[in-house]
Amino acid sequence: MSSFKELTGKAVALDRTNVDTDQIIPKQFLKRIEKTGFGQYLFYDWRYKPDGELNEDFELNQVQNQGASILIANENFGCGSSREHAPWALQDYGFNVIIAPSFADIFYQNCLKNGILPIVLSEAEVTYLLKEAATQPYKLTVSLEQKCVCDKDGFHASFEISPYWYNMLLNGWDEIELTLQLEGRITEYEEKFKKRDQASA
Amino acid sequence: MGKTIIEKIWENHVVHQEEGKPDLLYIDLHLIHEVTSPQAFSGLRVKSRNVRRPDLTFATMDHNVPTVNRQQIDDPVAKNQMDTLRSNCQEFGIQLADLDSPDQGIVHVIGPELGLTKPGMTIVCGDSHTSTHGAFGSLAFGIGTSEVEHVLATQTLWQGKPKTLKIEVSGSLGPGVGAKDVILSIISEHGVKFGTGYVIEFCGEVIKSMSMEERMTICNMSIEGGAKASIVAPDDKTFAYLNGRKYVPEGDAFLDSILDWKQLSSDEDAVHDMVIEIDGNKIAPMVSWGTNPSMTAPVSGRVPYLHECSTETEKKSLQRALDYMGLQEGQPITDIKVTKVFIGSCTNSRLEDLRAASEVVKGNKVAPGVQAIVVPGSQNVKKAAEAEGLAQIFIEAGFEWRESGCSMCLSMNADVVGPKEHCASTSNRNFEGRQGAGARTHLVSPAMAAAAALQGCFVDVRSLAGVEV
Ligand code: SF4
Numbered sequence: 133m134s135s136f137k138e139l140t141g142k143a144v145a146l147d148r149t150n151v152d153t154d155q156i157i158p159k160q161f162l163k164r165i166e167k168t169g170f171g172q173y174l175f176y177d178w179r180y181k182p183d184g185e186l187n188e189d190f191e192l193n194q195v196q197n198q199g200a201s202i203l204i205a206n207e208n209f210g211c212g213s214s215r216e217h218a219p220w221a222l223q224d225y226g227f228n229v230i231i232a233p234s235f236a237d238i239f240y241q242n243c244l245k246n247g248i249l250p251i252v253l254s255e256a257e258v259t260y261l262l263k264e265a266a267t268q269p270y271k272l273t274v275s276l277e278q279k280c281v282c283d284k285d286g287f288h289a290s291f292e293i294s295p296y297w298y299n300m301l302l303n304g305w306d307e308i309e310l311t312l313q314l315e316g317r318i319t320e321y322e323e324k325f326k327k328r329d330q331a332s333a
Numbered sequence: 334m335g336k337t338i339i340e341k342i343w344e345n346h347v348v349h350q351e352e353g354k355p356d357l358l359y360i361d362l363h364l365i366h367e368v369t370s371p372q373a374f375s376g377l378r379v380k381s382r383n384v385r386r387p388d389l390t391f392a393t394m395d396h397n398v399p400t401v402n403r404q405q406i407d408d409p410v411a412k413n414q415m416d417t418l419r420s421n422c423q424e425f426g427i428q429l430a431d432l433d434s435p436d437q438g439i440v441h442v443i444g445p446e447l448g449l450t451k452p453g454m455t456i457v458c459g460d461s462h463t464s465t466h467g468a469f470g471s472l473a474f475g476i477g478t479s480e481v482e483h484v485l486a487t488q489t490l491w492q493g494k495p496k497t498l499k500i501e502v503s504g505s506l507g508p509g510v511g512a513k514d515v516i517l518s519i520i521s522e523h524g525v526k527f528g529t530g531y532v533i534e535f536c537g538e539v540i541k542s543m544s545m546e547e548r549m550t551i552c553n554m555s556i557e558g559g560a561k562a563s564i565v566a567p568d569d570k571t572f573a574y575l576n577g578r579k580y581v582p583e584g585d586a587f588l589d590s591i592l593d594w595k596q597l598s599s600d601e602d603a604v605h606d607m608v609i610e611i612d613g614n615k616i617a618p619m620v621s622w623g624t625n626p627s628m629t630a631p632v633s634g635r636v637p638y639l640h641e642c643s644t645e646t647e648k649k650s651l652q653r654a655l656d657y658m659g660l661q662e663g664q665p666i667t668d669i670k671v672t673k674v675f676i677g678s679c680t681n682s683r684l685e686d687l688r689a690a691s692e693v694v695k696g697n698k699v700a701p702g703v704q705a706i707v708v709p710g711s712q713n714v715k716k717a718a719e720a721e722g723l724a725q726i727f728i729e730a731g732f733e734w735r736e737s738g739c740s741m742c743l744s745m746n747a748d749v750v751g752p753k754e755h756c757a758s759t760s761n762r763n764f765e766g767r768q769g770a771g772a773r774t775h776l777v778s779p780a781m782a783a784a785a786a787l788q789g790c791f792v793d794v795r796s797l798a799g800v801e802v
Contacts, residue, residue: 149650150525150625154764159743163397163410165371165417177766182752206646208526211559211625212764214461215369216477237529237561238461238475245479294493295353307479308382311487314349314357318385318489321348321359 134247135304139228140273141201145265146191151205152212153239157221170217171224196269204261205232210239219243229274231281233258244297247304249276257289276301335600338566339497339532342472342597346455348489355493361454361471363390363484364440365427367397367418368745369459373482374421384425385488391449392422393430395439396745400708400735403432411745425485436579438711438737441465441679445549446713448578452567452594457484461556462679462761468548469575470567470597472532475556495561498531499605502539504613509795511689512547513681513759513778515539516554517619519611521629528560531607534599535565539613545574546685553680554761557626566598620666620791621763621776623654628763629776632793636664657765658773659753666791669775673756674705674786675768676732676779678742681759682710686779687718690759691726693783693794699731700789706733706748708740732786744768757785 161173178190186193192200203222209232210218219242222230230243231251243250251274253261264270264283274281276298282288293301300307336344349357363386370392377384384390397411406412415432422429430436436443441462444450452470457463459481466473480490502515533555540548548565555563572591575581582590599605617631630636636655639662642648655662660669676682676690687709699705707727709715715737718724724734741748742760744767750756752771759782763774777785784794 147646148653149646152625152762152764154743154762154767158766158770159745162368162745163408163414165375165414167372167375177770182770208529208559211525212461212762214459214475214477216372216459216479219477234526234529236526236559238477242477242479245477294355296355296491307491308380308483308486311357311483311489311491315487317349317357318359318487322488325359 133245133300133304133306136228136247136249136276136301138273138275138277139201140271141228142197142199143202143204143261143265143270143272144191144197144200145204145262147206147262147266149207150211151209153210153215153218154212156210156218157215162215162217167220168224170221171226174221174225199226201226202229202231202272202274203227204258204265205230206258206262207233209235211236214238214242216242216246219246219248223248231258231261244301245307247301249274249301251281251291253281253289253291260287335603337497337599337603337605338470338534338564338597339472339495340603342453342455343494345453355491357489358455358492360457360484360488360490361389362444362449362456363488364444364449364456364458364463365390365392365481366440366458366460367394367414369478370421370481371414371417372478373459373485374425376482377485382486384427384485387426389488390427390485392418392427393437393440393443394418394432396739396743398432398736398738399746400738400740400748403736435712435716438713439679439682439739441549441553442682442710442714445469445545446578446711448575448581451575451581451590452571453597457490462553464556464560464562465549465553465679467552467562467564468545469571470564470594472562472564474562495532496530496606498528498533498560498607498609500533500535500609500611501537502535502611502613503537504539505542506539506613506616509618509780510616511778511780512543512550514616514619515611515613516551517621517626517629517776518616520554520558520626521619523558523609525557525625525627526559528555528558531560533560533563534605535563537611537613540565541568544685545570546683549683550680554626557761567594618778618781618794620781621774622658622660622666622669624657624763624765626761626763626776628654630666632666632781632791634666636660636662636666638662667793668790669755670790671755671757671775671785672703673750673754674703674782675708675741675756675758675760676706676782677708677710677740678758678760679710679739680761681779682708682714684714684717686759687714687723690779690783691723693780693797694730694732694787695726697730697787699786703786703789704733705731705786706735706741708735708748709737711737741768744772750774757782757791
């Protein structure tokens with residue numbers, strides 16, 4: 133897993149509620165068997181018109197938003213399917229931080245596993261950020277170490293993250309590697325429940 | 334204080350606990366399919382890791398598969414994905430219900446049907462609708478591809494303990510009202526994120542009197558309310574359903590299992606973190622009109638007016654949904670015309686769903702200008718439906734009778750709803766573009782979808798002449 137410590141970057145606002153993973157990466161692009169190269173398809177039906185032309189009204193397509201690495205989103209971002217292609221696409225496009233008042237559970241996990249930092253802030257804080265990012269080229273600094281988000285005009289917000297993920301992200305540890313260190317425990321468990329196990333096979 | 338069924342299953346599966354970490358849970362059954370597994374296997378290969386328990390892993394192909402001429406896959410990218418699953422299963426020794434297997438079908442249909450799904454288990458799959466399996470009293474939830482890789486390598490997952498939510502559905506359902514209407518009505522009232530962070534336990538008279546198929550429909554769509562998983566305590570119906578299925582133990586072993594399974598219910602004095610009570614008598618047949626499952630109304634109702642929105646954000650999202658769906662504010666549901674009808678998906682493609690739809694269809698014809706397809710959830714469902722004459726009823730009425738798969742639920746194969754076309758669909762998601770770019774999905778029960786096919790618009794199935802509901 134890639135690590136995350138601190139990032140200063142351009143923020144873009146996507147002020148829509150319940151953005152589902154079908155919007156983040158439509159199903160026709162899920163057939164590939166790689167993890168890379170999904171960025172070009174991110175928000176495909178919003179970024180492009182039905183005839184394939186660029187939709188200039190869409191937030192991500194606006195000139196001042198090019199090169200953004202922080203996405204400010206609204207409630208329940210990432211709802212819907214479990215497709216990890218959604219965070220792969222966001223990351224491949226250039227986003228390493230997503231800030232929203234709430235996230236769907238599986239999506240939140242999927243972000244962490246890929247070294248993307250999903251940050252939950254209060255509705256008031258997100259409303260402020262959405263407004264700032266929508267009206268000017270807007271930069272934010274996100275520090276995982278300090279667990280805070282700030283801008284140059286004095287905005288400062290703290291966020292929470294579980295200690296487990298705090299350490300995993302900062303160190304970029306391989307979760308499977310860590311679990312395999314507990315292999316003895318897993319084998320012990322399997323021995324203990326052998327009877328149940330056989331009944332289920 | 335007593336324990337909930339969710340806590341009991343959780344505690345039975347904790348392999349390791351440590352301060353400052355989630356729990357390490359053992360996984361009893363890992364289901365995989367072609368779309369969310371290839372990158373997980375690649376990850377194993379990169380690190381020279383193995384699959385720890387291929388015997389607790391089971392694979393099927395469902396998302397991409399064609400529902401006509403299924404051996405001929407024209408899309409080379411889709412074909413490659415299916416071939417990749419096949420070779421991964423071979424390499425790691427995992428059982429696969431391949432395209433030519435009599436057991437092939439949608440992952441959440443075949444798990445229960447084959448008896449792989451059993452009470453008290455932890456079940457995961459790289460698919461959000463894994464919640465379906467909770468109908469059997471198992472703790473079943475969807476995971477991402479990194480987690481698929483983790484389970485393949487270790488047969489475990491790190492999981493933070495979820496909160497518990499009890500939903501009690503009391504009373505009884507009126508004629509023509511089914512499980513799909515219950516879950517749609519819950520989501521329309523409580524929204525698409527009320528369940529975030531929770532595992533739901535469904536209980537109450539209505540749930541108790543439901544068949545296993547109906548319970549699966551309810552649990553299937555609990556994820557649309559944001560829940561991680563949902564569960565129904567196993568009872569005699571559960572045991573009767575499981576008896577004799579392919580992967581269920583027989584004889585004394587089965588009776589022993591029942592004794593264990595009977596322990597699986599929430600204690601009298603168990604406390605859930607939240608409780609919601611629903612009056613089953615008040616639920617009517619539902620139709621979704623918008624672009625997420627909470628945008629749903631009773632068939633006798635209408636699309637909301639903009640002035641009814643309480644916040645600007647709500648108003649904006651209503652306007653977006655109206656524009657996308659091509660509807661007017663305040664429009665009656667029964668004014669909406671459909672040109673496509675899809676009966677299928679892991680929500681409503683089981684034998685009982687097809688029976689309910691065929692009851693409505695029997696002796697009638699699909700309305701001119703409507704294309705209606707029935708896609709059974711599995712090859713076993715297809716065979717059984719053909720044997721009891723349901724296929725014939727559909728075909729005579731003008732429905733297309735297809736091979737099993739996910740099909741028009743997410744339209745990864747050739748089964749697509751055209752731009753601006755309205756589709757009455759028994760699936761679970763009405764997101765923008767879900768059934769095709771610009772497609773307009775309306776979620777309904779199998780009986781309501783059948784009625785829409787006959788009328789070419791939404792109609793209260795209870796009002797159809799000659800239909801016994
Ligand atoms: S039928 Fe639809 S919801 Fe169910 S597994 Fe297939 S694509 Fe997912």
